[in-house]
Amino acid sequence: MAHTTSRRSSRLRAAGILALTTSVVLAGCSTSGDAPSADGEIEPATITFAASTFGDPGLGPRLQELIDEYNQSQDVVTIEPAAVPFPTFGQTVLTQMGGGEGPDLVRFDMPEFTSAADAGLLEPLDDQIDADSLDLQPGPDEYMSVDDTRYGVIFDTSNYVMYYNTTLIPTPPTDFDEFMATAKATTQGDVFGLAFRQTQAEENGVWQDIFNYVYGFGGEWSDGEELTLNKPENIEGLEAYQSLYDADVIPKGADAATFRKMFAQDKVGMELNNGGYLVATRGTNPELQFSVAPIPFPVRAQGAIMAPLVINANSEHKDAALDFMNWVLEPQQQTSLQEALGASSVATVTERSEEQLAETPFLPVYDELTNSSKPQIVLGFGPQTADIRKIVVTEVISALQGQKSMQEAMDDAQAEAEQLVG
Amino acid sequence: MSADAAITARRRGRRKSPLGSRWTPYLFLLPAAAYIVLFQAIPLVQEAYLSFTRTNLLNPTRSTWIGLDNYVDIFTSSDFQQTLLTTLVYVLVCVIGAVGSGLVVALLLNSDFPGRGVARALVTVPWAAPGIATALIATWMLNAQYGIITQALRAIGIDVGASGILDNPQLALVAILATTIWQLFPFVAVVLLSALQSVPAELVEAAEMDGANRRWVFRVVTWQVIKPTVGLIALLMTIWSLRRFELIWLMTRGGPLGTTRTLVIDLYSQAFDSKQIGAAAAIGMVGILIALIVVVGSRFVQSAAERSTP
Numbered sequence: 085m086a087h088t089t090s091r092r093s094s095r096l097r098a099a100g101i102l103a104l105t106t107s108v109v110l111a112g113c114s115t116s117g118d119a120p121s122a123d124g125e126i127e128p129a130t131i132t133f134a135a136s137t138f139g140d141p142g143l144g145p146r147l148q149e150l151i152d153e154y155n156q157s158q159d160v161v162t163i164e165p166a167a168v169p170f171p172t173f174g175q176t177v178l179t180q181m182g183g184g185e186g187p188d189l190v191r192f193d194m195p196e197f198t199s200a201a202d203a204g205l206l207e208p209l210d211d212q213i214d215a216d217s218l219d220l221q222p223g224p225d226e227y228m229s230v231d232d233t234r235y236g237v238i239f240d241t242s243n244y245v246m247y248y249n250t251t252l253i254p255t256p257p258t259d260f261d262e263f264m265a266t267a268k269a270t271t272q273g274d275v276f277g278l279a280f281r282q283t284q285a286e287e288n289g290v291w292q293d294i295f296n297y298v299y300g301f302g303g304e305w306s307d308g309e310e311l312t313l314n315k316p317e318n319i320e321g322l323e324a325y326q327s328l329y330d331a332d333v334i335p336k337g338a339d340a341a342t343f344r345k346m347f348a349q350d351k352v353g354m355e356l357n358n359g360g361y362l363v364a365t366r367g368t369n370p371e372l373q374f375s376v377a378p379i380p381f382p383v384r385a386q387g388a389i390m391a392p393l394v395i396n397a398n399s400e401h402k403d404a405a406l407d408f409m410n411w412v413l414e415p416q417q418q419t420s421l422q423e424a425l426g427a428s429s430v431a432t433v434t435e436r437s438e439e440q441l442a443e444t445p446f447l448p449v450y451d452e453l454t455n456s457s458k459p460q461i462v463l464g465f466g467p468q469t470a471d472i473r474k475i476v477v478t479e480v481i482s483a484l485q486g487q488k489s490m491q492e493a494m495d496d497a498q499a500e501a502e503q504l505v506g
Numbered sequence: 507m508s509a510d511a512a513i514t515a516r517r518r519g520r521r522k523s524p525l526g527s528r529w530t531p532y533l534f535l536l537p538a539a540a541y542i543v544l545f546q547a548i549p550l551v552q553e554a555y556l557s558f559t560r561t562n563l564l565n566p567t568r569s570t571w572i573g574l575d576n577y578v579d580i581f582t583s584s585d586f587q588q589t590l591l592t593t594l595v596y597v598l599v600c601v602i603g604a605v606g607s608g609l610v611v612a613l614l615l616n617s618d619f620p621g622r623g624v625a626r627a628l629v630t631v632p633w634a635a636p637g638i639a640t641a642l643i644a645t646w647m648l649n650a651q652y653g654i655i656t657q658a659l660r661a662i663g664i665d666v667g668a669s670g671i672l673d674n675p676q677l678a679l680v681a682i683l684a685t686t687i688w689q690l691f692p693f694v695a696v697v698l699l700s701a702l703q704s705v706p707a708e709l710v711e712a713a714e715m716d717g718a719n720r721r722w723v724f725r726v727v728t729w730q731v732i733k734p735t736v737g738l739i740a741l742l743m744t745i746w747s748l749r750r751f752e753l754i755w756l757m758t759r760g761g762p763l764g765t766t767r768t769l770v771i772d773l774y775s776q777a778f779d780s781k782q783i784g785a786a787a788a789i790g791m792v793g794i795l796i797a798l799i800v801v802v803g804s805r806f807v808q809s810a811a812e813r814s815t816p
Contacts, residue, residue, distance in 0.1 A: 175778045179563060183566065282669070287761075337649055337673055338652075485669070
């Protein structure tokens with residue numbers, strides 16, 4: 085590994101010297117910097133890398149270390165991290181990119197990734213990434229192509245699992261009936277057996293939560309070509325979600341920030357959440373006794389926050405951005421990145437260190453789910469996911485409010501969404 | 507030199523000064539005019555143009571002219587009709603509620619009582635609080651499990667539903683209206699208080715000596731003085747309520763089931779969720795048209811009132 089890094093570093097250094105010499109000799113004949121220099125070497129550049137996770141108090145400093153490591157490994161390309169807050173990340177970065185600007189490298193979430201790819205805002209990577217030589221995780225990597233063109237590589241995948249408080253629930257449920265029974269048995273006084281999002285104000289969160297119920301009961305939002313919102317399995321999953329809502333085992337009306345604090349204070353027994361929650365929960369209450377298990381639904385398929393790393397098609401330094409991308413895909417960096425990310429997986433298959441496993445013995449639970457996880461988009465309708473999400477969440481909430489049955493709600497959602505996508 | 511000659515000489519001298527040029531007023535107006543053209547007129551024209559196109563936020567330079575299609579789409583949509591109705595209800599209740607409660611508070615603060623200075627200072631707190639903080643505090647107070655308002659309502663036997671007030675389609679708009687009025691009434695109270703202080707005391711005294719009761723004094727003296735101020739405040743409240751965003755967005759995002767979705771929420775959602783900035787621009791133009799109707803209508807009412815005044 086060190087040999088690879090050293091060789092790469094020498095190449096970059098040589099490129100830097102060459103570029104510097106060339107720029108001195110040809111002073112006054114400057115180019116736009118759009119393309120690599122004539123001999124294909126990388127031009128010196130400072131590029132920006134935007135990710136919402138740079139602003140995460142737990143994760144941000146660890147990712148910064150990775151960036152620092154890259155910047156110190158050579159003296160041609162300098163990466164400047166740009167932390168854009170998660171709630172406005174997609175809107176901010178996509179608006180910039182739509183205006184012909186934006187960061188050079190972006191860590192997107194899947195809905196924004198598919199929208200950007202569809203709009204031609206991302207650099208195609210088929211000829212840039214030697215995917216066959218990398219030991220890529222096949223499950224998440226399947227979603228890195230749009231219309232048979234690769235536009236990204238996985239930066240991190242955060243699978244949804246069942247978090248449970250081991251003080252309140254010593255033995256985790258293994259099927260839905262046990263899940264319901266455990267939630268009911270744990271709900272006493274100001275302690276709730278379960279927590280999930282159920283309000284319009286958290287539309288995106290409700291979508292993420294119901295995703296696990298739909299896919300966990302064998303459903304899917306589409307078959308890739310047609311919408312299948314009212315598929316019987318979807319109704320079954322959503323009725324399971326509603327049965328938990330009606331059973332009064334959740335803190336109704338509480339938003340995610342509230343019930344996550346409750347979980348950290350032994351006030352909530354179980355929660356379905358992704359790997360990123362591990363670091364946050366430990367940060368909130370290091371003394372909390374909890375563990376994770378696969379979501380106990382009939383089918384082993386759950387949502388995941390898949391975050392592709394992409395190159396902005398507007399970037400004037402695509403070669404520099406690509407260099408970082410290739411660097412981060414090297415085995416040593418993948419291991420470092422996975423250690424930094426905690427419970428998330430990275431693009432390639434990596435081994436956890438013994439120290440990490442000693443600190444968090446249940447890490448393999450997350451890892452084993454990586455290839456059965458699904459991105460939280462409507463497959464085949466990625467750019468329209470936000471609109472379909474709004475329709476589905478509104479209809480699900482109307483069913484929760486008792487205005488219609490779940491079957492009627494999803495029939496209405498199907499009709500409205502079909503009209504939307506044409 | 508005679509006085510006339512001296513004045514003529516001064517006038518000549520003034521004409522020679524660059525500040526005396528007939529272009530001077532235009533020079534002074536130029537910065538304001540440039541600001542209006544750059545930041546209001548040009549964006550308005552661009553918005554009007556956008557509203558006749560199909561334009562995606564991610565490819566704004568590749569728009570397609572579609573004529574009135576965006577307007578046809580929104581006006582034939584039942585969701586948009588509900589949005590318009592919600593907007594009108596929201597604006598009307600906000601204006602009536604804020605002006606009404608502000609007037610009552612102003613009258614109270616204008617009377618003589620111990621601690622009046624402290625009360626006048628305290629009443630401005632809701633207006634001084636940032637909108638985002640107000641929205642977050644209100645959301646917390648209305649929380650279904652722990653919210654103090656929810657608990658109080660339940661304690662006196664009012665059923666707000668298990669999911670709480672903000673997720674109850676019948677109550678969410680009421681909660682948002684109450685929060686908005688709570689935030690707005692201090693501004694109305696402070697402005698009306700200053701108007702009340704300009705009511706001539708001798709007129710009030712004269713009316714009282716003529717045997718008028720307090721209600722009559724208010725009607726024939728006080729109200730006549732403060733009426734123009736109330737009109738202006740009502741106009742401002744209407745415009746502000748039409749474009750209020752952060753409070754509604756943070757409390758409900760237009761839900762549950764679209765019951766709190768106003769024009770600006772719909773506009774934002776079209777532009778940044780659906781990424782259809784052409785359709786969003788059409789919604790924006792409808793909002794501008796409503797604001798124009800309100801402004802022109804209020805000017806018309808004001809002129810008619812002035813003409814009818816002897």
